[in-house]
Amino acid sequence: MVTYRRGGHVQGGDEAVERGCDLCEWHCVADGYPELVSRYQSHLRAEHPKAWLRV
Amino acid sequence: MKAVVYQGPYDVAVEDVDEPEIEHPNDVVVDITTSCICGSDLHMYEGRTAAEEGIIFGHENMGVVSEVGEAVSTLEEGDRVVMPFNVSCGFCQNCEEGYTGFCTNVNPGFAGGAYGYVAMGPYPGGQAEKLRVPYADHNALKLPEGREHEDAFALLADIFPTGWHGTELANLESGESVAIFGAGPVGLMAAYSAKLKGAAEIYVVDQVPSRLELAEEHCDAHPIDFSEGDPVDQIIEEHGGMVDKGVDAVGYQATDPDDVDTETEDYSYQPAKENPAVVINNLIRVVRPTGELGIPGLYVPEDPGAPDDMAAQGRLGIDFGKFFEKGLKCGTGQCNVKEYNRYLRDMIIEGRADPTWVVSHRVDLEEAPEMYEAFDAREEGVTKVLLEP
Numbered sequence: 001m002v003t004y005r006r007g008g009h010v011q012g013g014d015e016a017v018e019r020g021c022d023l024c025e026w027h028c029v030a031d032g033y034p035e036l037v038s039r040y041q042s043h044l045r046a047e048h049p050k051a052w053l054r055v
Numbered sequence: 056m057k058a059v060v061y062q063g064p065y066d067v068a069v070e071d072v073d074e075p076e077i078e079h080p081n082d083v084v085v086d087i088t089t090s091c092i093c094g095s096d097l098h099m100y101e102g103r104t105a106a107e108e109g110i111i112f113g114h115e116n117m118g119v120v121s122e123v124g125e126a127v128s129t130l131e132e133g134d135r136v137v138m139p140f141n142v143s144c145g146f147c148q149n150c151e152e153g154y155t156g157f158c159t160n161v162n163p164g165f166a167g168g169a170y171g172y173v174a175m176g177p178y179p180g181g182q183a184e185k186l187r188v189p190y191a192d193h194n195a196l197k198l199p200e201g202r203e204h205e206d207a208f209a210l211l212a213d214i215f216p217t218g219w220h221g222t223e224l225a226n227l228e229s230g231e232s233v234a235i236f237g238a239g240p241v242g243l244m245a246a247y248s249a250k251l252k253g254a255a256e257i258y259v260v261d262q263v264p265s266r267l268e269l270a271e272e273h274c275d276a277h278p279i280d281f282s283e284g285d286p287v288d289q290i291i292e293e294h295g296g297m298v299d300k301g302v303d304a305v306g307y308q309a310t311d312p313d314d315v316d317t318e319t320e321d322y323s324y325q326p327a328k329e330n331p332a333v334v335i336n337n338l339i340r341v342v343r344p345t346g347e348l349g350i351p352g353l354y355v356p357e358d359p360g361a362p363d364d365m366a367a368q369g370r371l372g373i374d375f376g377k378f379f380e381k382g383l384k385c386g387t388g389q390c391n392v393k394e395y396n397r398y399l400r401d402m403i404i405e406g407r408a409d410p411t412w413v414v415s416h417r418v419d420l421e422e423a424p425e426m427y428e429a430f431d432a433r434e435e436g437v438t439k440v441l442l443e444p
Contacts, residue, residue, distance in 0.1 A: 037128045045134070053197045054397070055129070 023048050057444065058183035059423045061110045064102030067427050069420060072111060075179065075187035080126030083191035085136060088202075089209040090181045091115035092423070092440040093140075094239050095353060097431050099173055103308065103360045106173035113180030113442075114140035114170040115212035117198070117205075121185070129192045136195035137400075138188055139392030140213045142168035142178050145193035156389040161189065167389065182423060184444040196396050199404065206411040207403045209441055210244070215399050215410050217351050217390040218244025221302040222252060224349030224386030229253035231299040234290050234341050235276070236334045238266035240439045241351060242304030243413050246274035249302075251408060256294060260286045260337075262310070265435050273412045287341045297343035306352030307331040307366070329362045332371035339374050344381040351390060417441040 017036050020027035026043050030036040044052035060070045075084055090113045099106040117137035120130050130136070143150050143158035149166065150158050161168035162176035171180015178189070188194050198208050207215075218241050227233055233254050235245045238261035249257045250273075259270035260279040267278035277293055279286045291297060311330035331354070338348045354369065361367035378385075402408035415438040418426055426440045 034128065041129050042131070045131070049199060053199065053400075 023051060056184035057420055058111045059113060059420065061099060061106055061108055061112060063108055065100065067100065067112065067424050069423055072183070075185050077122055077124045078187065079189060080124040081190050081192070082124040083120050083127055083130055083188050083195065084122035085116070085118040085186045085188055086121045087116055087118040087181050087184060087186055087444050089117050089205055090442045091209055091212065092426060092430055092442065093213055094241065095172070098308070098353065100427055100431055101360065103358060104173045104355070105357070105359065110171060110173065111179040111183055112171045113182030114172055115209065116170060116181030116186050117209050117212060118186065124191065127191050130195060135198040135200050137198055137208050137211045138170070138194055139196070139396060140169050141392050142170060142176060142189060142194060144190055153394050154391050155393045156391040182420065182442055196400060198400065204403050206414050206417065206441060207409055208400065210410050210413070211396045211400055213392065214240045214244045216392045216395040217241050218304070219248040219395050219399065220390035221245040221304055221349045221351040222248045224351060225300040225302055225347045227252055227254060227300045230255045232256040232294060233300040233302060234258040234260065234298045234338070235302040235304055236260045236337060237304035237352065238263065238270050239304065240413055243269055243274065244410060245302045245304050246270050246276045247410055250274045258290045258294065258298065263433055263435070266438060269412065269438065287337050290341050297341055299343060299346050301338035301342040301346065301348045303334045303338055303348065303350040303352040305334045307354045307358060309334045331361070331366045332373050335371070336374050339378050339381070339383065342383060346383055348383060348385040350385060350387040414439045414441055417443060420444045
């Protein structure tokens with residue numbers, strides 16, 4: 001199975017996007033980048049607060 | 056909500072005003088937990104700017120996000136943040152190059168925006184219960200949750216970065232000597248920054264004993280009381296020559312040492328005793344040939360209360376011939392807070408820096424009028440006032 005947790009090409013804005021966290025096994029599939037960024041921030045805020053300060 | 060509102064020269068009042076709202080999807084609204092009174096506020100307070108009645112003061116603000124615009128990506132309700140006093144967009148040429156104090160988008164026709172300050176754009180100040188923050192992903196610096204380091208983080212909005220900026224403008228390096236004129240909050244933070252950077256010798260010039268004591272105690276600085284004699288002569292005698300670098304943390308409302316009344320303890324500024332060029336000229340004298348001057352102290356192109364017609368137009372009698380002869384260099388301008396604030400924040404978190412010794416008062420917002428009066432009078436012991444709504 002192909003995954004894009006470390007950055008893969010996305011064809012269009014409505015394509016699902018997948019990314020992972022550098023610091024743990026967390027990953028996320030979202031309907032677009034705005035949602036992905038928001039969920040990534042939420043993950044960092046909750047699980048890696050020191051890293052969250054710096055992104 | 057309650058807010059500190061300018062009523063006219065030497066008069067502010069805590070009034071009920073409309074609460075800020077999200078005006079753009081990039082905005083957040085912050086519930087203020089701490090807002091500081093700044094020396095820059097005094098320029099407006101004293102009627103030395105074109106500030107009109109009704110301005111809500113407060114450009115040194117921190118708090119907790121309470122509302123989030125739809126386009127904000129990195130913040131959510133409950134996040135603790137501190138805002139640079141500069142309001143900036145993050146994508147104009149100046150912002151892209153790091154000069155967020157000179158943003159050309161947030162205040163069209165002018166380079167630079169700020170909260171609660173005359174001519175710096177339509178951004179009400181944060182000496183209030185709430186504050187709207189535009190371009191919030193860019194303008195709010197995240198902080199660890201809770202109440203720890205509240206005083207120290209509040210100083211990240213302006214004076215700690217601005218003091219640091221003074222030493223950066225002068226390109227101060229480890230092992231160098233530096234003369235800092237002014238032991239107000241910014242001067243003290245410049246001296247503290249010089250200490251953190253490993254300056255060999257730090258001279259701080261002022262006339263208020265309690266401020267000089269702070270510089271001596273917390274910055275390992277040599278206190279130079281200009282009411283006791285020419286400060287340049289004092290520094291040269293103590294140092295054994297001219298210093299490497301100099302910082303002007305006074306600005307245009309500089310008191311002329313020749314006019315200080317040593318018989319009284321009245322330290323309040325009086326225009327008749329001002330000489331707006333005196334600090335710059337003293338720096339030109341005291342910094343060694345090829346040295347560098349940093350000038351974060353405020354100078355203005357128009358001064359309605361200036362001591363003479365030239366100064367009223369922002370024109371100063373600077374000894375440029377001596378400046379040229381010595382091959383001096385000079386950096387000026389307000390601080391680009393975002394250039395430093397995250398690094399200074401991390402120094403605070405890790406215990407490498409703690410600037411809270413400069414804070415003299417933390418009081419309820421309702422006490423703002425009395426504290427403005429005391430701060431403006433340079434009352435002994437009133438160095439930095441934090442307001443808590």
